[in-house]
Amino acid sequence: MDNIAGSPVEGGNFYGRAEVVAHLRGILEHDDILLLGPRRIGKTSTARAVMTAVRNEGWRALEINVAACTNERDFIAKLEAALKPELASFSEKARSLAGDAFDKITGRIKSIKIPIPGAGSFGVDIGEADAEEWTVVASDVLRLISHAEERWMIYIDELPIMLFNIIRNDKQSGVQRVRRFLDWFRNDVRALPDVRRVRWLVSGSVGLDTLVQEHGMADTINSMRHQGLTAYKDEVAVAMLAELAESYKIELSDVDARHIVAAVQWPQPYYLQMAFHHLRALICEYPDDSPASLIDQAMEIMVQPGGDNDFHHWEIRLSIQLGRADADIAMALLNMAARDPLGARAENLLDAVQERMPGSTAEEAKRAFIRLRDILIRDAYWWADETSGVKRYRFRLEPLRRWWIRRDTL
Ligand SMILES: Nc1ncnc2c1ncn2[C@@H]1O[C@H](COP(=O)(O)OP(=O)(O)OP(=O)(O)O)[C@@H](O)[C@H]1O
Ligand SMILES: [Mg+2]
Known part of the structure; x- marks a missing residue:
């Protein structure tokens, strides 16, 4: 097992959450998921494990990260870019059902009508008088994907950041646009025939729930099943540390591992990986000291303000x-x-x-x-x-x- 503290983990490095993945997979049978939680608790790794699980059952799965999107067009463009490679493997039948709609969609996305910040909700991009409403194009993209015979899972990472971007950049109508986006997601998407075979997993690290509550739009996300990621049970945390120690040939006793878990108190995998990372660095620096004697120092380095941490x-x-x-x-x-x-x-x-x-x-x-x-x-x-x-x-x-x-x- 690799000591990875930062990027999403997969395969053999994805530790201790097989049951969570199975649970989420089960929910997707009938419902969509809203997976919210603080940074670094393993949302992306878990969502990707769910994608792998459904792919193994023959579903198609797409991932888009919308943190950099500042408007609705960016969102659809992301969706289309992720979809493109999938199109290549559509069956003849699916392609013929969609006709030339596939080829037209890129151009349509480019000329989408989106509200211009400051111009009120009906602003239109210059020179795009015959442009379409973004919701129409977005729904058409979904119709296209539903031509494939397989079921779909679409994983949207960091959706709340995109929505906060819209609000921040458009003081006048940003909130209205967010409401429209969430309404589209909840109502329009569900009303599309065949799109029932598309399941969504939406995740984010800033509170989408706070956002919708503050602006009185909680109804827009209530249709999704809200999920979080709890910390490991102490036993699982200790076992993960033991596995890391074995991989790096470090002598870490059960007592030492428990000491680390107690110092973290909320054993989410990232903080265990961080603690182990600092301990490993100290062991290299002081090879004559026992690992046990270096644990407190490792925990101290982890919390240095301004240090290399995510707090x-x-x-x-x-x-x-x-x-x-x-x-x-x-x-x-x-x-x-x-x-x-x-x-x-x-x-x-x-x-x-x-x-x-x-x-x-x-x-x-x-x-x-x-x-x-x-x-x-x-x-x-x-x-x-x-x-x-x-x-x-x-x-x-x-x-x-x-x-x-x-x-x-x-
Ligand atoms: N199942 C796991 N097994 C081992 N380590 C994990 C696991 N899940 C998460 N981690 C640890 O947490 C880190 C962050 O994981 P991930 O990127 O999936 O979290 P995230 O919640 O998506 O983070 P962010 O909010 O920054 O996008 C990983 O680099 C790893 O150290
Ligand atoms: Mg993530």
Whole structure:
């Protein structure tokens, strides 16, 4: 097993989530999936494993990453580009059913009518007076693919980023366009005959759920089955570390592996891979020291602010998905919770919200706290620990807590 900490993993490197893949595959039989979760928890690796699983059953599967898309046309162009190589293997019958529609689609995508930021929702690209509405072309692309006899899985990675891009770039009608996009996805796509054989897996690391709730469009994504990726059970985490250690000929005892898992606390594979990566580097540097004696140092290197780590995404994500005022309050709450590995008491956190909302009633502050608390639970920043008899909100991922407190310390 390779010590990969960053890029999606596959084959023998995809560890411990076969059951998750089987579960997701099962859902796709009848439903579409919305797979949301923080950065690096393994969304892409898992989605690709699901693609492999359905391909083995004879489905066709496409992947598009739409993080760089800033409008609806970019989205369809991505879809078409992924589709092109598939077309080559369509049967004669499928090709003849589609007629010359295949050849025309590229030109149609180029001249799609999309709203121009600032020009209101009816702006049209210059010189494209007879251009079509993007939804018409998008639906036609789907009709084309449904000519193939096989079932399809379309995996759209980072959809929320694209939707946030649209909102950011088009202050006037961005929200309306996002609603139209999601409505198209939910209603128009379902209404297409034969497109029932197309299943979707949509994933993303910034809260699509927050976005739709804030703008009152939760109905648009409710038809998808919402899924997340839970951390490994401790036993699985320990076994993965043992397997890595064996691959790299490192003597790591069961106790050492448990020590790492305890230091991570939320054993998502990425953080285990990171911890192992730093440990491996230290072992090379200090070959005379035992691995056990280097674990704490490895964990420390992992949380160095400004170091080679991904924790800043956790911070950036708050400001992407929450408004400025909410993001500031959420930061303050997390700063408080980070001070103690056991977290902060609910009443103290509520007091902090009240202080930051002068002029609001106690009830308003309480509502604000509850709303943000739930977002922070759902997005895996913290959890409510009641084991001591008082409710405390504490970080899930201990290295994140340590990183958080260091970046908040003079
Ligand atoms: N099943 C797995 N087995 C082993 N390692 C894994 C597994 N899934 C994820 N990882 C670890 O997590 C890292 C990130 O995986 P992946 O790119 O799939 O996550 P992601 O959620 O799509 O991330 P991003 O939000 O950055 O796109 C991998 O490089 C690897 O270290
Ligand atoms: Mg990914």
